[in-house]
Amino acid sequence: MSMKAMVYYGENDVRFEDRPKPQIIDPTDAIIRLTKTTICGTDLGILKGKNPEIEATAKEKQGSFNGRILGHEGIGIVEEVGSAVSNFKKGDKVIISCVSRCGTCENCQKQLYAHCRNGGGWIMGYMIDGTQAEYVRTPFADNSLYLLPENLNEDVAVLLSDALPTAHEIGVQYGNVKPGDTVAIVGAGPVGMSCLLTAQLYSPSQIIMVDMDDNRLAMASEMGATDVVNSGKEDAVAKILALTGGRGVDCAIEAVGVQPTWNICQNIVKEGGHLANVGVHGHSVDFELQKLWIKNLTITTGLVNANTTGMLMKTCCSGKLPMEKMATHHFKFNELEKAYDVFKHAAEEGAMKVIIDFNA
Numbered sequence: 001m002s003m004k005a006m007v008y009y010g011e012n013d014v015r016f017e018d019r020p021k022p023q024i025i026d027p028t029d030a031i032i033r034l035t036k037t038t039i040c041g042t043d044l045g046i047l048k049g050k051n052p053e054i055e056a057t058a059k060e061k062q063g064s065f066n067g068r069i070l071g072h073e074g075i076g077i078v079e080e081v082g083s084a085v086s087n088f089k090k091g092d093k094v095i096i097s098c099v100s101r102c103g104t105c106e107n108c109q110k111q112l113y114a115h116c117r118n119g120g121g122w123i124m125g126y127m128i129d130g131t132q133a134e135y136v137r138t139p140f141a142d143n144s145l146y147l148l149p150e151n152l153n154e155d156v157a158v159l160l161s162d163a164l165p166t167a168h169e170i171g172v173q174y175g176n177v178k179p180g181d182t183v184a185i186v187g188a189g190p191v192g193m194s195c196l197l198t199a200q201l202y203s204p205s206q207i208i209m210v211d212m213d214d215n216r217l218a219m220a221s222e223m224g225a226t227d228v229v230n231s232g233k234e235d236a237v238a239k240i241l242a243l244t245g246g247r248g249v250d251c252a253i254e255a256v257g258v259q260p261t262w263n264i265c266q267n268i269v270k271e272g273g274h275l276a277n278v279g280v281h282g283h284s285v286d287f288e289l290q291k292l293w294i295k296n297l298t299i300t301t302g303l304v305n306a307n308t309t310g311m312l313m314k315t316c317c318s319g320k321l322p323m324e325k326m327a328t329h330h331f332k333f334n335e336l337e338k339a340y341d342v343f344k345h346a347a348e349e350g351a352m353k354v355i356i357d358f359n360a
Contacts, residue, residue, distance in 0.1 A: 005133030006336055007067040011049030016337050019069060022129065022137035027084035030141035032096060037074035037131045037356045038158050039343045041189060042280060046070065046126075050282045057127060071132030072098040072125040073161035075148055085141045093148040095313070096131060096138055098122060098162040099306040103143040114303040120144075122303060131161075132336065134358065146309060149317050155327035155355050156316050159194070163353065164312050164323070166278065166304040167194030167255075172202065173308070174300040175251035175276035179203040182244055185225075186236075186264050187255035188216035189346070190326060190353050191278055193223065195253050197321050198312070200224050204251075208243060210236050210264060213347050223322055231260070237267045249273060257281045266292060275299045329354040 005019040022031055045051065058065040078092040088094065101108050102118035114121050120140055124130040129137070138144055148157055172195060177183055181204040185195045188211035199207055209220035212232035220228055229239045241248060248270035254262055257279025266288055269275050275297060292299075316323050329351050331339040339356055342349045 003134035004333070005069045005129070006071065006340075008046055008054070008070050009067045010055065012047060014047055014070070014340070015067075019067075019129075019133065021135050024080060024082045025137065026139065027082040028140050028142065029082040030078055030085055030088060030138050030145065031080040032074075032076040032094060032136050032138055032145075033079045033358075034074050034076040034131060034134060034136060035093075035358050036076075036154055036158050037071055037358075038161075038353055039071070039132070039340060039356075040073060040162060041191070042072075043070045043125065043132075044344060045280060045282065050280075051126070054126060068125070069129035069133050069136075070125045071130035071136075072122065073158055073163075074131035074136070075154060075157045075161075076136070078145075079135065081141060087142045088145055088147075095146040095148050095157050095160050095309075096124075096136070097144045097146065097306045097309055098124065099304060100124065100139045100144045101306075102140050111305055111307040113305040113307060132356070134333070146313060149313065152313065152317050153324050155353075156323040157313075158355060159323060159326055159353065160309055160313055160316065162304065163190050163194045163326070164198060164316070165306045165309045167191050168198035168201075168308055168312060169304055169306075170300070170302040171195040171253040171255065171276050171278045172199045174302055175253055175274045176298070177202045177204055177251050180205045181250040182206040182208070183251045183253065184208040184210060184240055184249045184265070184268055185253045185255055186210040186231075186261045187279065188213065188220050189255065192253070192255035193220065193326055193352060195255055195278065196220055196223055196225055197323060197326075200321060201315065206243070206249075208240055208249070210240070210261075215347075215350055216352075219325070219352070223325060231264065236264045240264075240268045244270070251276065254279050259283070259285045262286075269295070269297055271295045271297075273297055277301045326353045327355045328352040330360070331356050332360040333358045
């Protein structure tokens with residue numbers, strides 16, 4: 001049986017085509033029929049050739065590379081489970097975590113699920129076929145799926161696959177955001193906006209959003225930013241220092257992954273503060289250690305562990321924060337190529353997260 005899927009073949013080569021429906025391989029697997037998925041900035045990075053290890057690993061294991069189905073986010077209905085799966089059954093509605101975890105290795109026992117040593121971690125849409133297809137195989141299903149609460153907005157449920165836990169864990173938690181803190185988020189894309197939303201769970205006194213897009217900054221103001229700075233029109237470092245009485249912020253969150261945004265962050269953190277890097281960097285940056293060594297800073301990096309997904313799911317069900325505003329565009333599954341085009345031109349299209357609905 002075949003299905004439609006978005007398949008990556010190499011730099012700037014992606015095709016919406018027929019692929020075989022996935023099968024159970026390991027007894028801990030489940031097969032999910034997708035009902036909604038989305039596109040991540042990481043998918044665009046793969047398209048631009050940022051991850052040549054996809055092809056290299058496939059050739060190393062199989063001797064050839066015949067494409068990879070993209071996507072690591074989504075919700076769906078359990079179609080089939082392996083013999084070792086006990087927490088889920090056919091017909092269950094589930095949220096698919098972007099991180100697969102065995103639950104038993106040394107790293108999983110530390111909740112460092114991103115670095116599962118038994119073949120888990122971030123693998124979907126990367127090392128194995130992903131969610132931008134009618135069906136997906138999810139490894140370690142008992143540990144890597146979440147039952148979809150009936151009262152949860154389905155668009156928000158898709159955000160719980162990756163954007164919200166990534167922002168919360170790698171931005172807000174690693175940034176040690178506390179009540180009364182001043183926070184600057186550099187980059188108002190989906191993860192930056194998710195940092196803005198989840199930071200509010202910790203009651204900071206000031207959240208400054210930095211971006212070059214006035215539309216996104218306006219959206220940030222609607223979603224809880226106390227101040228916005230357009231780094232394309234003004235000196236962001238000087239403005240942030242002015243907004244914080246010359247001190248700088250307790251926490252700077254880098255949510256893009258390029259030199260200019262990193263540079264803003266390393267120049268705005270006050271003594272004893274935190275710089276949490278969430279952005280995916282494809283190139284080296286200038287790290288001004290000669291200025292920073294004396295400031296008693298904590299600088300963190302990371303790939304989401306998805307160890308707070310369950311907690312965030314309960315928070316989203318409460319409806320206290322406008323998470324659903326992140327879903328700005330909706331497409332049918334057969335419009336997936338159009339959705340990619342819109343997401344590639346997010347600034348012109350006013351796009352934040354594009355939701356692809358298989359049932360539309």
